[in-house]
Amino acid sequence: MGYRLMTTPIAFDSRPSPEPDFISKPFFDSLEQGVLCVQKCSRCEAVQLGELICNQCFAQDLQWVPASGQGKVHSCAIVHLAYHPAFAVPYAVVSVELAEGPRLLANMADCDLQDIQVGMPVVMRPSKLATGVTVPLFVPA
Amino acid sequence: MAQALNAAIAGLGVAGLTREETPPAAILAVEAIGNALDNAGLDRRSVDGLIITRSGAATSKDLDLDLQRLAGLRDLRLLQLLHGEGTSAIQSIQVAAMAVSCGMATNVLCVFADAPLKPGKATRESFSRIKSAEGLRGLRYSSGLFGGAASHAIAARRHMELYGTTTEHFGAIAVAARQWAQLNPRAVLRKPLTMADYLAARWIVEPFRLFDCAMPVNGAVAVLVTTSERALASAQPPVHIVGMGQGHPATLDQRGHDAEVTSGARLAAATAFGMAGITARDVDICEIYDAFTYLTLVSLEEYGFCARGEGGAFVASGAIAPGGRLPTNTGGGHLSGYYLQGMTPVEEAIQQARGQAGARQCEKHDLVLVTNEGGRMDYHANLLLSPHRSLR
Numbered sequence: 001m002g003y004r005l006m007t008t009p010i011a012f013d014s015r016p017s018p019e020p021d022f023i024s025k026p027f028f029d030s031l032e033q034g035v036l037c038v039q040k041c042s043r044c045e046a047v048q049l050g051e052l053i054c055n056q057c058f059a060q061d062l063q064w065v066p067a068s069g070q071g072k073v074h075s076c077a078i079v080h081l082a083y084h085p086a087f088a089v090p091y092a093v094v095s096v097e098l099a100e101g102p103r104l105l106a107n108m109a110d111c112d113l114q115d116i117q118v119g120m121p122v123v124m125r126p127s128k129l130a131t132g133v134t135v136p137l138f139v140p141a
Numbered sequence: 142m143a144q145a146l147n148a149a150i151a152g153l154g155v156a157g158l159t160r161e162e163t164p165p166a167a168i169l170a171v172e173a174i175g176n177a178l179d180n181a182g183l184d185r186r187s188v189d190g191l192i193i194t195r196s197g198a199a200t201s202k203d204l205d206l207d208l209q210r211l212a213g214l215r216d217l218r219l220l221q222l223l224h225g226e227g228t229s230a231i232q233s234i235q236v237a238a239m240a241v242s243c244g245m246a247t248n249v250l251c252v253f254a255d256a257p258l259k260p261g262k263a264t265r266e267s268f269s270r271i272k273s274a275e276g277l278r279g280l281r282y283s284s285g286l287f288g289g290a291a292s293h294a295i296a297a298r299r300h301m302e303l304y305g306t307t308t309e310h311f312g313a314i315a316v317a318a319r320q321w322a323q324l325n326p327r328a329v330l331r332k333p334l335t336m337a338d339y340l341a342a343r344w345i346v347e348p349f350r351l352f353d354c355a356m357p358v359n360g361a362v363a364v365l366v367t368t369s370e371r372a373l374a375s376a377q378p379p380v381h382i383v384g385m386g387q388g389h390p391a392t393l394d395q396r397g398h399d400a401e402v403t404s405g406a407r408l409a410a411a412t413a414f415g416m417a418g419i420t421a422r423d424v425d426i427c428e429i430y431d432a433f434t435y436l437t438l439v440s441l442e443e444y445g446f447c448a449r450g451e452g453g454a455f456v457a458s459g460a461i462a463p464g465g466r467l468p469t470n471t472g473g474g475h476l477s478g479y480y481l482q483g484m485t486p487v488e489e490a491i492q493q494a495r496g497q498a499g500a501r502q503c504e505k506h507d508l509v510l511v512t513n514e515g516g517r518m519d520y521h522a523n524l525l526l527s528p529h530r531s532l533r
């Protein structure tokens with residue numbers, strides 16, 4: 001994929017793939033074009049991710065809009081137990097809080113495990129799986 | 142509400158509780174049911190309700206409604222398979238309590254059974270199954286977050302960042318659990334565990350080491366729920382259900398919300414404490430769903446035994462260990478006792494409330510709080526158990 005994966009040799013292509021569904025298809029379609037999107041409520045403008053109805057005003061009028069792709073590490077875990085062949089241990093899973101507010105789970109690239117800090121600024125890079133589905137990956141900003 | 146609740150636990154039976162090979166879960170369930178009936182001094186004909194619960198990782202092949210026939214139970218007035226992730230066991234007892242209170246049934250068996258340990262199969266394979274890869278939830282698996290340890294590790298790490306909670310704080314919980322387990326013949330891990338031993342153990346998912354995580358077993362627990370009047374006439378000291386509640390917050394995963402350091406316990410506590418007319422200060426013993434050390438810590442905070450962020454200092458003070466001011470997970474819990482999900486804390490709470498806990502019996506056992514936790518702190522349920530029908 002062209003990313004420098006230091007202590008976390010994750011076989012990115014063979015990771016278990018999300019299955020885009022009714023709500024999330026636009027999210028994954030935009031990622032394939034390299035753009036991370038979030039949902040914005042047409043009524044109250046609240047930004048969110050993965051909802052059917054607005055989690056603030058409960059209107060069913062959410063539109064997908066491009067996000068900045070920037071965020072910060074909200075929390076992280078270093079996995080040492082081998083659960084899946086795509087992930088050689090140890091590897092990090094991060095919860096990233098996007099600049100727009102919503103959080104999502106992802107992996108980091110271009111960063112040593114010990115350098116991952118909660119609060120560190122990160123930026124999104126699209127990462128394509130063998131199934132053709134693209135997921136967000138983050139690198140230090 | 143307290144007047145409407147008329148329910149008690151009159152029978153307790155276990156089967157298995159072992160890391161050795163066992164028969165399948167359904168067979169263990171039948172054995173536990175038989176033991177619960179013997180314990181209560183009742184026969185099968187007096188049972189008119191059955192509520193079955195199983196692991197979120199189990200399927201109908203492991204345990205389903207067919208258990209009724211297998212266990213020789215006929216003409217039931219209440220039968221269901223209930224699913225609430227880790228809160229299933231307590232939820233089943235709550236439903237049974239409501240059913241006997243309103244007269245829909247009189248003797249209801251609640252049974253949980255699981256047999257995740259199979260020869261030649263790593264335990265993690267039983268607990269790390271991909272549940273749903275649909276939509277954005279699938280990002281969990283594409284990023285390698287399998288199993289409960291990883292999702293709770295993310296939460297624990299957030300607590301450390303926000304409140305300065307340390308790895309030694311988690312260690313204090315693991316060490317206390319082991320101290321209690323040494324007094325419990327049913328506990329799987331009974332070797333002494335020092336803080337140095339805890340810190341030397343291998344990582345599972347940082348910040349969790351080996352002894353931060355539950356000890357799975359094959360086994361079953363069955364509980365017989367009846368009215369308080371019937372329990373008074375039963376073979377065992379009565380254990381009244383004096384309060385109960387649930388809390389399912391669906392906290393948002395976005396800025397301004399703290400799903401990692403909160404749970405449904407706060408909501409469930411308000412309901413149960415209000416029903417029983419008590420406050421956290423009245424609780425003598427806690428039996429907390431501790432699949433991971435962190436769950437003990439966050440639960441103590443959410444129930445108000447200490448302020449949010451102070452759970453680390455609270456456990457480091459020795460409060461939850463033998464001799465401490467709030468005896469907690471007195472059988473060793475999931476960590477050192479055995480992991481049978483929601484039934485582990487229930488089983489120990491019944492023994493403590495009855496005064497039958499042997500070497501680990503707590504002197505004061507007038508009010509025992511039992512909790513169940515499901516998902517990644519998404520679902521919560523509790524019971525308040527007492528040898529007294531009313532605390533007011």
Ligand SMILES: [Zn+2]
Pocket residue numbers: 041042043044045046054055056057058059
């Ligand atoms: Zn809105």
